[in-house]
Amino acid sequence: MKIALISDTHDHLERLAQALDIFAQASAEALIHAGDIASAATARKLSTFDGSIHAVFGNVDNDRKGLGRILKSIADAPVSFELDGRSFVLAHDRSQISDKLLSQADLAVVGHTHLVGHSRENHTLIINPGTCRGGDNYQPTVALLDSQNLSVELITLS
Numbered sequence: 001m002k003i004a005l006i007s008d009t010h011d012h013l014e015r016l017a018q019a020l021d022i023f024a025q026a027s028a029e030a031l032i033h034a035g036d037i038a039s040a041a042t043a044r045k046l047s048t049f050d051g052s053i054h055a056v057f058g059n060v061d062n063d064r065k066g067l068g069r070i071l072k073s074i075a076d077a078p079v080s081f082e083l084d085g086r087s088f089v090l091a092h093d094r095s096q097i098s099d100k101l102l103s104q105a106d107l108a109v110v111g112h113t114h115l116v117g118h119s120r121e122n123h124t125l126i127i128n129p130g131t132c133r134g135g136d137n138y139q140p141t142v143a144l145l146d147s148q149n150l151s152v153e154l155i156t157l158s
Contacts, residue, residue: 001084002026004049005143005152007034007092007111008131010060011042012140015132015157019142020049022155026144030083034111034129035092036060043070054081058092058111080105084147094126102126107150114138118152125150132157 004023009016023031029051035058037043046053047070056077061067067074077091078101089105091097093112102108108126115138116130127143134140140157 001030001147002028003083003145003147004028004031004051005034005109005127005129005145006031006132007109007129008036008058008114008133009033009038009042009046010036010131010133011038012133013042013045015134015140016042016045018157019132019155020045022142022157023049023144028144030054032088032090032109034058034090034109035077036111037067037071037074039063040066040070043067043074047071052083054079054083054088054090056090056092086147094128107145116141116143116154127152130154 031049031053033055035056055074077096079090086106089108094110102124105124110128114131118127129143130141131138142155144153
């Protein structure tokens with residue numbers, strides 16, 4: 001299964017649209033958003049994704065009720081769930097995930113720092129897809145995860 005990974009959209013609708021097009025072309029079946037959506041307009045655009053969406057609130061997501069009306073699955077971090085036989089934990093900031101919860105997951109998806117990367121902590125793969133918005137000396141990035149072989153494809157947006 002292809003899983004779309006995105007974080008820190010910060011209301012950049014043009015880059016979000018580009019990311020959603022890339023995810024559709026890759027036939028992504030699920031989307032994981034690690035927070036900082038920012039507004040209802042961005043949530044509405046995100047909700048057009050044709051598949052399941054898992055999302056958490058970030059530190060700039062102040063209108064939680066409004067975002068929750070649009071994205072029914074959005075929740076306070078950390079959130080645990082399964083996709084394609086893999087266990088995930090999702091949070092905006094890595095510090096929101098306890099070591100115990102991390103040890104129980106195959107994968108962790110985080111954002112907040114705008115620093116793209118992936119690493120392993122014991123058996124858990126930790127992925128930060130970077131910032132969809134870009135700016136502030138950060139390239140705009142998203143990622144695609146193949147849940148079968150756990151390969152991560154980093155995608156730089158224009």
